[in-house]
Amino acid sequence: MNIEDFRQLAQSGSNPSRVELSSQLIEEALRIRLVEQKFLELFAQGKMNGTVHTCVGQEFSAVAVAGQLTADDWVTSNHRCHGHFISKTKNWQGLIDELMGLESGVCKGLGSSQHLYAKGFLSNGPQAALVPVATGIALYNKIHKQEGIAVSYVGEGTLGEGALYEAFNLASIYQAPHLIVCENNLYSQSTPQTMGVSGSVLERPKAFGIKTFEADTWNFENLMQVSKAAIDYVRTGHPAFLVIRTYRLNAHSKGDDDRDGAEVQFFKDNDPLTKLLNIEQWATLAQKIAAQIDDHVANVDPKVLSFDNYVKDQLPRKTTAKLEPVVNEKKRMVAALNSAYRKTLEAGAFHIGEDICDPYGGAFKVTKGLSTDFPLMVRNTSISENGLLGVAIGMALMGTHSFAEIMFGDFMTHTFDQLISNASKIHHMYAFQTSVPVRIRTPMGGKRGYGPTHSQSLEKHFLGIDNVGVISLSSLIDPAVAIEESRDVDFPMVILENKVDYGKTLWSNSEYFELTREAKIFGALRLNPKIAAPSLTIVSYGETARHIADHLERFFEETDFVPELICLTQLHPLDTNLIERSVKKTGRLLTVEDGSVDFGLGAEILSKLVEKGQTLQFALRVGAEPVPVPSITKLELEVLPTIDRIIALVNAKKSTHGVQS
């Protein structure tokens, strides 16, 4: 369809004088318009900050879909969400307070125009980011045989984002009750559809086997029927796509409208609500509504959220001096992980990933046997890391602890948008009303000769994301401890596993070293020497810590330092308490991380120690060389921080700095 088709639709729209819509629906549409206009007015008066993207001209799209949903249904929306919000939640007062930045707002003023939340509704600025999340919500309802459906509002411009197609694919494969509503208003900010969307809009969902519906806001009675049909169809347990052709009468946000003035005027003249307002009944109603709005604005509580009430997160930040001994059963790491994840399923968790189901049981067999016993809660997906994480986040929003497997740590690159746009922010921007207990688990690491894109350790790039914890599992201790502890916390987490570590047998007692752990959630481990006073503190994590632990005698013999090894479980947030205790004894620190050292974990450890006034006689960060991991066996072991390299670098530092043991 093009602009000409749209003009035709507009001209042949419903005749307002013969409309038989209930006054409630027209009232809702009027309210949306009047609230939007009020926002523009308040903006002009300087009483509102930030930005607004008004949906003036598109109101019936909200009324027809969001307005015909139940309290059990969920709506996700984007930047132009005010109408959707009002229709779904009816809470126009909360919306006004929110945009005015008041603590009485739906998100205490934190999210403002684009970041709204209520039970049954969420919106976020980045295009398409919430669509796979909605698929996850729909899947939740399907699994638990609940009535609710998920509805995602997108624009035609959103058809440029990959995540939308991942969601189409997943919704269709799972046959999730997910309705995607595309408000095609022909313009994406300043880009007309002809320049941003190739081919056909409707052929896209059709290609995924998704049933399509179409309507427009000018024939709003037809729109109401078509929307109801689509909703009812989706409720039977299928995805659907509804394109609603419409036209926004105002600018994308404020004042930046380069569209042809005559074209805009045409649609203004043919706007259904404008026509309705010519009828006295509706004009009077409009005045009444306007008065209500003015009255509300005049009497808002001016209280604003304080710093202390905002700046806190869900991450574990307690320290403890208490240490408890660690005793491991004799079993392989992969078996230990399998049984730990089985326990999470017994407690109601959800697992999703590529190839994780039986008989294959996962690329590294970590999930073997789980889908057989928990078929509804262990799901394979297509190769869609962004999408599968979105689905996991959707499940998490519905209260499930969701484990999303990213098959190789190298593929974490696809997950950044979901991590940063959604998982990291939801708890805060929605004013602590909800949490995202999603756990992304992925194996990092090389030493298998798999080459540059299957051997990386990318953790440094997502250490320090707001409200996202990062833990590292190591065969030094049964992973069941940390995985069990994750049950008690609701923040999003990345769980780092390691390919080479999968095959190791859990650490058994050492003749020379005592293994203890901090008695707190995700406590760090300490291998302290029983036989001599330590003269160097080594800090590492994961498989590298195990690798170092296996070679501590050789390390001592070749570097002349008696080592004490600290293996961190919780990388972010970083608690340096156990490290400090050790460094006070030794005065020397060696950090070993799997990726390159620049801007990495070692840098963070040293910074924290320096801030606390700890001086060091010797400090060295060791990591991988800052080049892609090569496939050549010998070269790979020289590029990665293996024990030979670690010892060589320690000795080199000793001799160049004249440091004695």
Add this chain to the structure above:
Amino acid sequence: MIEILVPRENVNDESVIILEVNFSSGSKVKKGDVVVSIETSKTNVDIDAPEDGVVIHQLEKGAEVDVGSLLFSLSNTQDTVTEIKEQTNNQGAELNGATQKSNAKFSIAAIKRAKDLGVNLGQFDHGWVTSADIEMHAGIAIPRARLQQVVADTKPEKKDAPVLAVSSTKVSIPKRKQAEAKNLISGDHGNTTSTIGIEIKLLGERLVAPPYLFKDSISDLIAFEASKLLRQYPELNGSYTDEKTWSQYDQVNFGWSFDNGKNLKVLAIKDADKLSLAGLQEEVGRLLDLYDSGQTIPMELLTDSTVTFSDLSRSSASFMFPLINGHQTLILGIVRKSKYVFEIFTSFDHRVSEGLTVVNFLAELKSRVLSYFLDQNGIVNISCYACGKSIAEELRLGHRGFIRMTLANGEDENLCRNCFEGW
């Protein structure tokens, strides 16, 4: 010889566990016999013999072996089997030998340092020994002390801290020592100084005759050897600072005590450990001149001693109880009990060092002094009283030794056979 390696059955596995070993090493097997069963992360796998032959392995049930390592070898000649059996036995012997190692472990740097310093590694029977431990044992300045000094620098200076003339390094006094000092103070004597003595019996004349100043004396040898030894016993060349610290002097300035009855002075031989014997003999002579001349003695000679030596060997005293000078932890004194028998007395600060340390110091000092009286064959330098023939010559004549006779004044002397028997 066919080598069967440990297979990687699963993508995760770096190792497998030996479940069952069905044939002991050296047994004959037929093609298809299951030699060993292994457990991978997923399942159990039987490994069978690809041909007839004799299996050679070192497998133990329950052991964990690396993927890719040798599981077993299959040989089909008797000779090879014998060869391999020998190898296996040798390896076993090596292993047994290795397990008899002592409980101490040494870093490579520690082994090298011990060799450099002549420290016997056998005296370490536990722990992981680093080069710092070796140095501490050899008495060399402990690098850790410098770290502690950095930390100590942040503490405010004590107002009445003793002023040490010579540069020094602070060392912590262990808590055990602190407790010991308190115990000594509360004991009957109520002080923390102790005295130990050792007798040195000369067995002959010095191989190399000394300058006249030191004729019939061993004081120059004492000064020379003790100065060097003090480098290995730093707690005897220091100063007690406070109950938690003592200071280790960076130099050895051997203080020689001069006393003409009216004007006792102790003059420092600076860096005595760096002087040669001749140099030291010369310096003592110079200081004696200076003392006798009555000239004003330069201040630093009077204040810079790190240890004091009191020579009473020319007097008739046979016992002394020397008193430690200020800012020092040791004083050496020497008396002569008879022509050839000297006794060295040391008083030391028990708050800083141990009795056993001082005993070791004295024993070492004695042995070094005596070495000036024995040639490389261990023969002393004694001569016949009558004809002056040396004992070496006497031994060459086939006689077993000298005869000891007592002179009219009661003193003992040596007489060669010829002189005893007459011509």
